Amino acid sequence: MTTSHSLAAEGLTLGYGDRVVIESLDLAVPPGEVTVIVGANASGKSTLLRSLSRLLRPRAGRVVLDGKEVHRMPAKELARTLGLLPQSPVAPDGITVLDLVGRGRHPHQGIFSRWTDRDDAAVASALEATRTTELADRAIDELSGGQRQRVWIAMALAQQTDLLLLDEPTTFLDASHQIEVLDLLTDLNRTRGTTIVMVLHDLNLAARYADHLIALADGRLHASGVPEEVLTEDIVRAVFGLDSRIIVDPVSGRPLMLPIGRHHVRSRPVPSAGPADATEPAEPVDLAEPPSSARSTGSAHR
Template sequence: MHVNSILQTEKLTLAYGEKIIIKELDLSISKGEITVFIGGNGCGKSTLLRSIARLLKPEGGSVLLDGESIAKLPTKEVARKLAILPQGPDSPEGLSVMQLVKQGRYPYQNWLKQWTKEDEKLVNNALKSTSLMELKDKAIDELSGGQRQRAWIAMTLAQNTDIILLDEPTTYLDMAHQIDILDLLYDLNEKENRTIVMVLHDLNLACRYAHNLVALKNQRIVAQGKPDEIVNAELVQQVFDMQCVISVDPIVGTPLCIPYGKGRSAVTV
């Protein structure tokens, strides 16, 4: 196990029925970093994330959490260490923001230990961190897409885990709300040292926010590392089958992918 690794896969093979999605994959995720999975549709990004969260049983190999096989850990113990926000989660009709966020404290409840002041504090902190305190009594289904996504993230924060997994947290959001959500996650990493692992479709946003990129293609990792060390035109061609020019993001200095297709030729200056 790597010294700073908090999550690992060893020879991990994942499948749906007879179709192999991920094959004998070795991956190490460092503690206190933002790791982003990138790749084309159907490459296994979400499947890999689900397996790391113990939502999908491997066909072979294993997932390690703090050096222990996650398959052998009690469910509530896993939920105290790791929270996952799946893509497009659904909530019961009429559920309020406060009621949803309180669900994050479920792993800490049992017949001996009911709701405590600590639970109340963590729920309120989660609402404040996501700027939802004023909306706490509002029904989830009455919120905008960005507000709803923040409510689900607040629930994962209330769970108070060191690791947060998110499957395409910016899907269906406009550009402004995408940046809001990613800025929030970046702050959680910077200020609270949360380890964040997420799937993103937008390569430029992935480069801007990730400490570590994992590029997937054909059931395996084709590149892994810091965005400015691995992202180039050849990688984009290999992973996304797309021609591009790589420039520099003028705001943060990370790689900026400028694609060009077959419909328009490049402008000569």
């Protein structure tokens, strides 16, 4: 694997029908890092990811991979370098887990090439990494939502690309499996140098796992940088319309966002003044606790 690939958007304008979703956006994906895109619903996160992978053609501007416009690249050439896991992938009826994950090897197959031991090893490694080996002979439509998501991630891993784009890879997963998948992607980045770009809704998981955060608002790039620069109270308010408090995550040392709502913070009432020997009023107690979605300590962040 290599970290030398460059992926960038230049003056990118995207939309559907008469609706413009992204307008005049410029950004560069840091090579060899984990980039997480955040933003409110309908801010353009998934649309941006679709365009970076050339599934959506720009109305204006371009997406450039290693100096080449992605929409002008042969499909297999692009697929050997860049992989995508969309938000709601659809599998053919009756296909088994093993067959689906094996399709991740398609970009590496020529017209006359045969399935090789290398392909077998890539599929087996992807199944093992996502803990889906025991599901290999099961049909996809027999699996739970969480199992299906792990199988789709296995297919993306089997593709063995240097850049991997994932739209909400923790969809349908419980808290334990969310951490497991994000740890897996981070390990892939650390050990193989794979550039990861993913969309996440959970701001605290985004801050914990990202080397680089991108915050979209109303189809424009509102902020980008390291989590400490992007996950601030002012930016959370501007991007999400949410008042919050930012503290330090006791596990990762990254910023941790505590939302403020009418029922999120409660204080004990201060009693009225009494006799001189009465008990002094207690200090207000903040009952807001950090969210439970904290990164496991088993895969330490560098």
